[in-house]
Amino acid sequence: MxxxxxxxxxxxxxxSEVFYLVRLVDFFREHHQHAPIDELKKTCGMSMDLFWCTLADLWDTDIEPETVKAMFPIEGENDxxxxxxxxxxxxxxxxxxxxxxxxxxxxxxxxxxxxxxxxxxxxxxxxxxxxxxxxxxxxxxxxxxxxxxxxxxxxxxxxxxxxxxxxxxxxxxxxxxxxxxxxxxxxxxxxxxxxxxxxxxxxxxxxxxxxx
Structure with a gap:
């Protein structure tokens, strides 16, 4: 039973997934990076460790996942x-x-x-x-x-x-x-x-x- x-x-x-996607697009644009939306969509459901590694892989230059995490804005709490x-x-x-x-x-x-x-x-x-x-x-x-x-x-x-x-x-x-x-x-x-x-x-x- x-x-x-x-x-x-x-x-x-x-x-919340589309909300997160919009934040990701804005984040990459603010740092003058190009990340295809189709690639960003693949982060849906990822663990946080894999998420930061994926963002680092999408960066135009070599960057550590922890650096990307530190750069990501924490302001603007989810409604x-x-x-x-x-x-x-x-x-x-x-x-x-x-x-x-x-x-x-x-x-x-x-x-x-x-x-x-x-x-x-x-x-x-x-x-x-x-x-x-x-x-x-x-x-x-x-x-x-x-x-x-x-x-x-x-x-x-x-x-x-x-x-x-x-x-x-x-x-x-x-x-x-x-x-x-x-x-x-x-x-x-x-x-x-x-x-x-x-x-x-x-x-x-x-x-x-x-x-x-």
């Missing part, structure tokens, strides 16, 4: 309430009403997860959070989801994971859970490994209901 639903954050609970995906409150309320445990397992820093929950008002419905930045291995390694399930005293057979990125889907499947992908067609993401693909969070709820 399903008792737990775990969510990725970026692209699932909040539509997560403006970025929250439609039906996120509806979905979370209905999950809790059915007695399910709800968690977030994201590659984002814990401070960003906390800010997202506070700004979007979803904190009352979240039982557990885990940042991949605090783990030694990142998605597509299943460690983040195995760690979350262990902490919540549940099993893969009792867990549904909601993802969007290819590496996230791979991690969730490797962890043994049932995976629903929130459809994403703006980025070059292969979602075919998911057990189901939902058009939006309302569709996610309909697919979860079928499994309860």
């Amino acid at each position: 399903i008792n737990t639903v775990l969510f990725d954050m970026d692209g699932v609970l909040v539509d 997560y309430d403006d970025l929250k995906n439609p039906h996120v409150h509806y979905l979370l309320k209905h999950l809790k009403a059915r007695g399910l445990t709800v968690g977030i397992a994201s590659a984002s820093e814990q401070v960003e997860i906390d800010a997202m929950m506070e700004q979007t008002g979803i904190t009352p419905w979240i039982d557990y959070t885990l940042s991949g930045a605090d783990l030694p291995r990142s998605k597509p390694d299943p460690l983040i989801y195995r760690t979350a399930m262990q902490a919540l005293h549940t099993t893969p057979e009792q867990t549904i994971i909601i993802e969007d990125s290819q590496v996230g889907i791979q991690a969730a499947k490797a962890a043994g859970a049932y995976v629903i992908a929130k459809r994403e067609e703006r980025f070059p993401i292969d979602q075919s490994a998911a057990d189901a693909i939902a058009d939006d969070l309302m569709d996610v709820w309909l697919k979860i209901e079928e499994l309860l």
